[in-house]
Amino acid sequence: MEHVIKIPVRMLAEYVFKTGSIESGFKTASSFSEGSRIHREVQKNYQEMDQSEVYLKTEIEFDNLLFIIEGRCDGLLFSGEKTTIDEIKSTSLALESIEENSNPAHWAQAECYGYMFLKEHQKDEIDIQLTYVHKTSGDKKFFKRSFTKDELENSVKGMVADFAPYARLQAEHGLKRDQSIKKLDFPFPRYRQGQRQLAGAVYKTIEEGRTLFANAPTGIGKTISTVFPSVKAIGEEQIKKLFYLTAKTTTRQTAEEAFSLMIKKGLEIRTVTITAKDKVCFTGEGKCSKEHCEFADGYYDRINGAVLDILRNEAILDRCCIEKYAKKHRVCPFEFSLDLAYAADAVICDYNYIFDPKVSLKRLFDEQKKKTVLLVDEAHNLVDRGRDMFSAALEKSPFLQLKREFKEKNHSLGHISKRLNDYFIQLRKQAGFSKTIEYVEPLEELNQLIAEFMEHAEKELLRGSAGESDLLLETFFVAQNWQRISSLYDERFIVYALIEKNDVRIKQFCLDPSHLIKQAGKSFKSRIFFSATLNPMGYYRDMLGGDSEDYVSLIPSPFSSEQTDVKIQSLSTRYKDRTRSIKPIVKTMSDLVHNYPGNYLFFFPSYQYLNMVLEEWSISNEDICTIVQGTGMNEEERAAFLESFTADNQGSLVGFAVLGGVFSEGIDLKGDRLNGVVVVGVGLPQIGFERDLISKHFAAIGKNGYDYAYVFPGMNKVLQAGGRLIRSEDDTGRIVLIDDRYLHNKYQALLPDAWKKFTLLY
Template sequence: MTNQPEIKLSVRNLVEFMLRSGNIDSKFISNASALEGTRAHQKVQKDNQDKGYTAEVSLKYNLAYEGFYFLIEGRADGIITTDTGVVVDEIKSTSQSLSDIDEDYSQTHWAQAKCYAFIYTIQNELPEIGVQLTYFQRESDEIKQFLKVFTQTELTTFFYDLINQYLVWASLTSDWVTKRNAAIRALDFPFESYRRGQRELAVAVYKTITEHKKLFVQAPTGIGKTMSTLFPAIKSMAEGHTAKIFYLTAKTIVREVAEEAFAKMADQGLAFKSVTLTAKDKICFQEETICDPDYCDYARGHFDRVNPAILDLLEQENRLTRPIIEDYAHKHQVCPFEFSLDLTLWCDCVICDYNYVFDPRVYLKRFFTDNGGDYTFLIDEAHNLVDRARSMFSAELYKKPFLELKRLFKDTDPGIAKALGKINSHMIGLRKLAETDQHYRQPEAPKDFLPLLLKFINLAEAWLVKNEGNESHKQLLELYFNALTFMRTAEFYDDRYLTYVENANGDTKIKLFCLDPSHLLGEAIKRGRAAIFFSATLSPLNYFAEILGGDPDSYKISLPSPFDVKNRELLIADTISTTFRNREKTYPAIATCIKAILEQQSGNYLAYFPSYKYMNAVFEIFTETYPEIITIRQSPEMNEADRELFLNQFRPKPGTTQVGMLGFGVLGGIFSEGVDLKHEGLIGAIIVGVGLPQICFERDIIRDYFNEKNNAGYEYSYLYPGMNKVLQAAGRVIRTETDRGVIVLIDERFGSLSYRQLFPREWFPHRRIRTEAELKKGLQDFWAMPEPQI
């Protein structure tokens, strides 16, 4: 052990970071490495196993240098030992023609191999060694090799030159860690006192991180979940329990809350670097996201400028929000998206969407490829991760694109056309299997289908490399990526999946559907050391702990609301049935009920419905019957600007009197969660129906799967997801300790035991109402109570 600052680096990361140069280029580069790269390595290694070839040789080299202790590690593809000497072999698979590859094709390939050769010569006291690059052409299985011999002295000079270049970054890291840890140790909780439940949550988070476990938390609105999870995670970092925090969310507004928490702690003296990742399409400076140096000035020469840009920003800023990243990207003429990804390596916390950790197609491979690291995952609004995970781990293909491209390539590339034709023919067979009820399902993966896709992928890849700019390129590229995603998803296929075929909308779809994402989420969580799943509506906890990848050692806590229950009135109108077959009969009664609620206290209300159809029908009756009430309704086409316009109707305007607004929205929609309308912004929520997802084929097969697994299929597929929507909508009303408001649940099912046992503790006591008179009396009694004194 050494007192010198430790710098741990992989050979690959060291080489690629220090030697990168040139442009970001969207010209097609093979993406099939996960499928074919391993095969290429294995084939080369197997073909040479009788020739003194040792495959996959782990190499590590530690050195104390210039005040640092470097831990350098990597894995050589092969070490060849013969009577004439030793050769380090570096294998690179490619879809390019080998005639396009010469000895100087890639300096980073040589550099990586030379670093491995340096370590091997030092450890084995060799005066010289051969360094070989082996290029494997995936389509033809042909090989092209280049061999150079280097002395140990030459390799030592090369290696230390790289390390010398890296010293500025090592110093930056070391100095920052010293400063950061001192600031963390001096940091006090950034509020005068803890709210009810807040200290308990913070202690549980700290314990989970130090023990490298998982924690599932139901923490109602008002506890301060963001600060209660970030503060202990940050404290644990100074004590060496975690190296990096990932704060994961599903919504931009939640990421902004995390940014505000860091700003609050910075005001208290915290020195801590956080970076917020924004989707490429949103942060791109161009009208169209085309990463091509001929189209984009920020792509041209990006890698020549990006390292100075990183250094400049890190020396000046700590909270790397989207505006900050954009400012420095403009200043240094670099791509803001790729710039932000690089910044994650140097920051203490990464604020980002779930997919950067969990989605196998886009997760941050710079952190998670080699078994992950000492990371803590803070997963906010974790109830959203269930359906997101099913989507991430599923894949689907449609028949029509294959037929269209077959016709397109019939005359220009008969080989691709033939491959597309075979896939189309196979899907015609699948279509026939689904003719009875428009669906066909099977527990096994479509084994006969996958080889056809792989053949198409290989042919398409070769064509895409050679035909950049061709008018068919974009269309083929899209189908190529979809097919590649399907093949990669098939690698995860097990008894938690189901394959189904659906005939709908004049097309045939085949889908690899992840019924139960728990295993793959659990595997993804292993990329870090600790994970905290938290939400105001993580109920029932046992269900979420199971479906989100928990294990028997996981911790689970459910915290009480910090707000006085007297500040809200919960009324249950369980004499109205809103089941699908009864809905048309309820339109006038629902409109009358809403009007009665509004009459007892003027102000802003939101009424939530299980579907747009139901909402629109009641909206039409209500506005026709009560035209004097100011109303607004949600529409399915709303963009971010429309959403803001909608919410602004509820926000008090300075210098004006709040008249009152009634909004119509849908359960599970953009206004039923993640909306923070405090004080008079919202004084009531009227929830029509129990939020059940629409009955559909996918929900039914999820139900069937869990019926067989634990006899809780209906609960897992319909009841729990539906009730979660209700809880989220109800949570819009009381946002602070001074807020007052009413929640009215309209549906006879809310009176049943199966629903009442899902009510959170803060929903007790509540009042069941049978008549309009009882509704009015309950509301009048509540609004007549004096306002709370704080």
């Protein structure tokens, strides 16, 4: 055989028979775990001789391809000489609405199992039963048919014939890809200092199926140093796929450029970039249903043709390319990108497609994960992003509105909304004059009320209220997320209630995301966490789910301290001292720009502080071209801001920006595009209730809570902002750090070695 194709039964059946439209506006709360529970409930009632979860496998030759089809049959039922394949499906649809031919893919799946069984046991006939179970009531509906071996063989071979063009395309691509990888050299004339060390550490980690934490300086070329060895590992059959995960659009573009460079050097590889739904939606509304969108209507009838077309003709499937083919085939560009992610060799996307329980790519089977590496870029960002992904909040006001809206229309839904509203009122009374209440244990009564609300809301939405009541749909999704997070709740969480005037907000807050980050990544063969600022390493390894057995690589900076002129101004920028700090800060910045004309970025801990300094700056520096980062800038505005920094600017240019914002990391202003950086403050997050909860949690388990909640995250922003300056061996520039805390031992220890040769400004 020319190629061997392994395919699960379900994937084969759905590829051939899945039809219809995308309906993502409302999905039932039935999760995979709930579906598994329902399967077990049905299987418990099998007779003694019956079997459940039976592994079946067969081989079929077609067009010089060998297909190995495998899967687990839900049930094998035996009655005298009769054998029945039982295919169990849980559903939230009313059973009376389900007909025998409602879903051909369900029959196709069961027919595959029937054929496998008959072939293995050399029998001629079998019965196939579809068992639909209503997930709320537990009621069942059965459909049964009898098949001969010849009928099933024709059915399965027909599916294989339909799947074969895609299978051949993938197999032939894989052969070309692996041959090209073997010939591929590092795409630059030479390795920069530190690149070979990082690339070697990445390859070894993948080879051994381990986890690596790599601190590699800004400017050495981390992207190519992680992607290149990962591609080499694909060619050596260590892995079959890689995910390049990042938090920002700019770093996604850097990854695309790295693959593009290797493709120009002869690499045959397919990359897919997943762009957020709200950015690529052709209608701009994000409503995925046949009523609202022509690209959702009939999506599954056209998607196979669209996938084959783009894979035959393109290698870099970025946003522009995907949109072009999506329009051609009239398919949703976002869902198209998700479908392509399963076919690609490399996927470039946000962290949430792997780590977020709301979003993650559900069709990645464990077998595929075992042959996949995760490259987590700017991994320091995953700590707070992880907290957000694993937290959930509820507010009182939607339940009050739903109580009023459904009081007459749906008594049950109106009543449960009232009970939830009453629960929030009771919490407000319990709080008295306090604005917050903390709970270590989960709120079981609230969780039960939410479960009841979900049940009644689901029934109403299935009746079509999703179109009538946007509030019900939105609240359903919020409640669904609350339920999802409550299933993860443990000692690393806390629940708190926040009293805000007439409203009450309750949050399940993830204090420590490390365990859940580790759980989300553990099925993959290898995990590479890398950043220029995994410092201190112990903190980041701890917060990203690492342990003492993981590899650590600390790449020294290839840049000399002579390239950077570092100055520290010992001035308090604490909140109480900010007003009197403004004039000295403006004088320092003015002197810097007038004495050393060029392009500068000035970073501030908040927009409020930025605007206070900007007002004073504008009075005495009207001759300096000044641009300012605004809140909520779109992509075009961000691009315009960065394009202002040109190497041939006439006179000086100053950009005012915030620490931790879009311009403080992930941007590359090489050479004279940037001549200096000023950082005001030490970047500490604003003192607040949640940060104090984090501090208390880590203090209670023996860590330095204040450092974990404030100092380490804050100084990371400083290091990232300063890292914008030196991007190559030829760059030079000035960094001014304005805060007296930079002279304290704790903060000194967190500065890069190249910054420690500083002079004091008075």
